[in-house]
Amino acid sequence: MAISKRKKFLVKHASWLLMIVLLVFWEFICRALQVPQFLFPAPTAVLEAGIARWEIISMHALQTLYTTLVGFAIAVAFGLLVGMAVGSSPLVYRALYPMMVGFNSIPKVAFVPVLVVWFGIGTVPAILTAFLISFFPVLVNVATGLSTLEPELEDVLRSMGASKLDILRKVGLPRTMPYFFASLKVAITLAFVGSVISETVASNLGIGYLMMAASSSMDMALVFAGLIVIGAMGVGMYELFALTEKRFTGWANRGSGGVA
Amino acid sequence: MEQVRFEQVSLAYDEGGPLAIQDISLSVAENEFIAVVGPSGCGKSTLMKLVSGLTEPTEGYVYVGGRQVAGPQKCIGMAFQASNLLPWRTTLDNVMLPLEIVQPYRSQMRRQRKAFEARCRDLLARVGLAGNEDKFPWELSGGMQQRASICRALIHKPKLLMLDEPFGALDAFTKEELWIMLQELWQEEPFTVILVTHDLREATFLADTVYVLSKGPGQLVARKAIEQARPRKLEWTYTDDFARDVHELREHIGRIRES
Ligand SMILES: Nc1ncnc2c1ncn2[C@@H]1O[C@H](COP(=O)(O)OP(=O)(O)OP(=O)(O)O)[C@@H](O)[C@H]1O
Numbered sequence A: 001m002a003i004s005k006r007k008k009f010l011v012k013h014a015s016w017l018l019m020i021v022l023l024v025f026w027e028f029i030c031r032a033l034q035v036p037q038f039l040f041p042a043p044t045a046v047l048e049a050g051i052a053r054w055e056i057i058s059m060h061a062l063q064t065l066y067t068t069l070v071g072f073a074i075a076v077a078f079g080l081l082v083g084m085a086v087g088s089s090p091l092v093y094r095a096l097y098p099m100m101v102g103f104n105s106i107p108k109v110a111f112v113p114v115l116v117v118w119f120g121i122g123t124v125p126a127i128l129t130a131f132l133i134s135f136f137p138v139l140v141n142v143a144t145g146l147s148t149l150e151p152e153l154e155d156v157l158r159s160m161g162a163s164k165l166d167i168l169r170k171v172g173l174p175r176t177m178p179y180f181f182a183s184l185k186v187a188i189t190l191a192f193v194g195s196v197i198s199e200t201v202a203s204n205l206g207i208g209y210l211m212m213a214a215s216s217s218m219d220m221a222l223v224f225a226g227l228i229v230i231g232a233m234g235v236g237m238y239e240l241f242a243l244t245e246k247r248f249t250g251w252a253n254r255g256s257g258g259v260a
Numbered sequence B: 001m002e003q004v005r006f007e008q009v010s011l012a013y014d015e016g017g018p019l020a021i022q023d024i025s026l027s028v029a030e031n032e033f034i035a036v037v038g039p040s041g042c043g044k045s046t047l048m049k050l051v052s053g054l055t056e057p058t059e060g061y062v063y064v065g066g067r068q069v070a071g072p073q074k075c076i077g078m079a080f081q082a083s084n085l086l087p088w089r090t091t092l093d094n095v096m097l098p099l100e101i102v103q104p105y106r107s108q109m110r111r112q113r114k115a116f117e118a119r120c121r122d123l124l125a126r127v128g129l130a131g132n133e134d135k136f137p138w139e140l141s142g143g144m145q146q147r148a149s150i151c152r153a154l155i156h157k158p159k160l161l162m163l164d165e166p167f168g169a170l171d172a173f174t175k176e177e178l179w180i181m182l183q184e185l186w187q188e189e190p191f192t193v194i195l196v197t198h199d200l201r202e203a204t205f206l207a208d209t210v211y212v213l214s215k216g217p218g219q220l221v222a223r224k225a226i227e228q229a230r231p232r233k234l235e236w237t238y239t240d241d242f243a244r245d246v247h248e249l250r251e252h253i254g255r256i257r258e259s
């Protein structure tokens, strides 16, 4: 009994436990080897910096959260619309898909200078970079969900006189929801990558900028504090969408019945 | 009255490619129950697609209800070997689906939702699914899913019901139970049925007329009327009479194999 209880406890809190172990290890290494602060600060130093300058950090973090969420929202709307078009029309698929794949292979950091020329530095390039980097998974997943509709099910509906729109509304979209929510989890983390990249290169606001500025003044503790804040925001958003996914598409995970 | 009519119909899926079915002529009377049997790949499912207007014949004509088929039909019931129930809908909502799509129910849905629900519950009760209305498909057994699938195919009272090996994945007992169920539904409120099956006993037991298709390209090689009074009982399947009919069909299939 006691053993199984301990195991359950371990499984439940595995992620926290691992993090604590790693932090302790990190602290230990830094102290034992006496690594200089400006190269690799110990967790306690990072925490200290974080608390001491939480006002600055939270201001920049909010900016990053804002650009990320706006970019992400645009990406979701865009990905959903284009994904629907690609998934339900073979013609659009043929025409658009290769271009989308090609576009997605371009490192988005290469776009930032272009965006800066067009929109100046600051919020807009960050939003757009977040959008550009995160719409693709949404698009692909929505398209996949729609285009993998079982042919027999489609036959059943069509022989009832269902229009394309009917099929999309009654079957296509609900069926695509699990794919869609799964893609949101990927997209939101990518959106953070996008906005931070853009802020690092072209902004005077946001965590990306903060880290850039801090590292040029050798303030490694602040850089690490920034890194941790981004990571935490990413995990928070991911969990939020994982929860939403569970709520809306529970049917896809229960039993093996699935879409047989 | 004639419900379905094939006039020398041939179909090749790819232009100039091999024929899936060849030169098929047949006619199904209104409220007749026909079965189509034949070896795998002989074009049985193709035949159903032609009737429902999901594919067009390469040659010949298909008529449904006296009119030539052009494009998907408006009001046909279909069920397949896989139940194809929507996993995010309860059994009741799955059966409601056609009423949300087919006219005139569709436009009455708002006002008459309660009445339609009652109707679905009645039909579900008729096939022995009372009490399972609010379960999701994965909570039902294979046989129950198939019952629900047949309810979905019938709820909008189609003139034509098409079944493509609907009992193919079920065990022998459940299968026989569902034969009886289908016969009852059909007798109560007749509709035309086209049943595609591999099971010669099933075809003999259920159909008024059995058509045998040859190996691809599918051609009609036999048409056999089953002269047995309704309602047919399961006991009948253990008589020599029944065995003789099944045997005769088997002979036709056997001959196809040899040639
Ligand atoms: N969508 C399609 N495109 C091209 N060829 C097809 C298509 N559907 C069926 N065929 C071909 O047409 C022929 C008849 O197929 P069909 O599905 O009608 O056979 P079936 O009698 O229903 O077989 P089974 O009993 O195994 O279900 C086969 O040779 C098959 O390869």
Ligand SMILES: [Mg+2]
Pocket: B044, B045, B046, B164
């Ligand atoms: Mg078939």
